[in-house]
Amino acid sequence: MVTGKGGTGKTTVAAALALALAGRGARVLLAEVEDRQGISQAFDVPPLPPTEVPIVSYDHGGQVVGLAVDAKAALLEYLQLFYRLGRAGGVLERFGAIDFATTIAPGVRDVLLIGRVYEASRRRVDAKHHRHSDTSPLAYDAIVLDAPPTGRIGRFLTVGSEVAGLARMGPIRAQGDSVNELLTSPATRIHVVTLLEEMPVQETIDAVAELRGLGMAMGAIVVNQARLADGEDFPNASARAWAGAGAVADLTDWVDTLTADLPTVGIEPKPALVTGLVEQxxxxxxxxxxxxxxxxxxxxxxxxxxxxxxxxxxxxxDALREIAGLLTDQGMAGRMTARATGRGTGGSR
Ligand SMILES: Nc1ncnc2c1ncn2[C@@H]1O[C@H](COP(=O)(O)OP(=O)(O)OP(=O)(O)O)[C@@H](O)[C@H]1O
Ligand SMILES: [Mg+2]
Structure with a gap:
């Protein structure tokens, strides 16, 4: 799960994480639930339908499959799957029952969205025998969810317990319990994307506290659009010391240094240029x-x-591939790859 304050880079990081995992051979479902078509925009492909569509496939078998989860489509699929309501689904749609369930009934939308992803996480395939059993390989080695923002993530992830709370027993209770079990199992990790700015950092801290309180396993904090240079490229220490000092004498020093140095690289040290550089x-x-x-x-x-x-x-x-490489280098795609090698063993996820 990838969450974070709005606009911090959730979709970008989720897409890059999916690529990183696929690059290591995993079959990855990259799902979004916000009706934003963020995935298709990031990969520069046509808008995704509410069904699973391959987006990137590698020769070695790694694959990213995209899914723009849609509550209405999920409900119709659900009715079809469990009650074989093919035509009746259409009737419910005409009477507005589907709209009622997906947009008006509070909470039901989230249940449908997360239920759809849950279903994909359990699905087993057996291409060879065209049938599947409990020991067939899972359809996906990993699922990356471009999740709702920090402000709504706690509510979104507790839909399982809410549904379970609606019924004491029976299929609804069982479904709610299983969704909840998956979400709170260590197989689910929640990554939080942030910028190094006050609001997103505060929301990150609040969200981590909330999610930990709900028993969710946290993954990484992804600091996006980081400016902090940690290589040799920028003389951080000296620049900081200099800015911190802020004394007129220091400023004069820098003006003098730049005025003397700029001509050596063929630039005329006009006063406005020098002051501009110093300010920057x-x-x-x-x-x-x-x-x-x-x-x-x-x-x-x-x-x-x-x-x-x-x-x-x-x-x-290209940028997504670059970010995927950075995430892999920093160990973010590692855990899942371990599971990817256990593909088909039917281990719990
Ligand atoms: N590392 C980066 N470098 C440059 N641009 C970036 C980077 N990360 C994200 N962006 C850009 O910032 C904008 C927001 O990113 P993104 O859409 O991934 O955020 P989001 O959290 O999914 O937003 P929303 O809450 O609207 O869904 C996009 O235009 C994206 O292309
Ligand atoms: Mg987004």
Whole structure:
């Protein structure tokens, strides 16, 4: 599950994580539940129907299958599957019952959305024998869910217990219990995407507390669009010291240094240019200090922190592959791969 404050990069990170897992040979379902068509936009493919569509396939068998889960389609499928209501589904639709269930009845929509993903997580396939049993391989090695934002994630993930609470026994109770069991099992990990800014960091901290309270297993904190340079490329320490000092004497020093140095690389040290550069370095350093404070706060959560830089050309399939590589390098695709090798053994997920 990938959550985070709105606009922080949930869809981007979920798509890249799916690619990272598929790159290591897993059959991955990448699902979204927000009616946003975020996945098709990220991969630059036509809008996804409410059915599973292969998006990326590797020669070695790794695959990303996309699914834009739709509550209405999920309800009709559900009725068809459990009650064989093929035509009756159409009748219910005409009477507005489907709209009622998916948009008006509170909570039912989330139940349908998560139920659809749950169904995909249990599905078994056996291509060879065209039939399946409890020992057939699972259809997917991993499922990556581009989940609702932090503000709604707790409610979204407790739908299983709510449904279970509606009935003491019977199929509804059983379904609710199983969804809940999957969500709170260690097989489900919740990753939180954030920017190093006050609001998303605060929402991240709140969400981690809420989700831990609900018994969910947390994954990584993904710091997206990180600016903090940790290589040799930017003289962080000196720039920070300099911005922190802020004394006129230091500024004059830098103005003098730049005025002397710029001509050596063929640039005329016009005063406006020099002051502009000095201001930029100062802003950058101040911002970096602020980001460091936010990073410190995130470190208190004692979860793995994974960072993704801001990619200047925006997000396209190449950028997703680049981010997938960064996630793999930072160990984010590792756990699932271990399970992917156990594919077909019918282990619990
Ligand atoms: N690392 C990055 N570098 C550059 N641009 C990025 C990066 N991550 C995300 N973006 C861009 O930021 C915007 C928001 O990203 P994204 O859609 O993934 O966020 P989201 O959390 O899914 O948003 P929403 O809450 O609206 O669903 C998009 O335009 C995306 O292309
Ligand atoms: Mg999104």
């Amino acid at each position: 370095v100062r802003d950058h350093a101040a911002r970096e200090d602020l980001e460091r404070t936010h990073l410190d706060a995130l470190q208190q959560l004692e979860l793995p922190i994974v960072s993704v830089p801001a990619l200047l050309d925006g997000i396209d399939p």
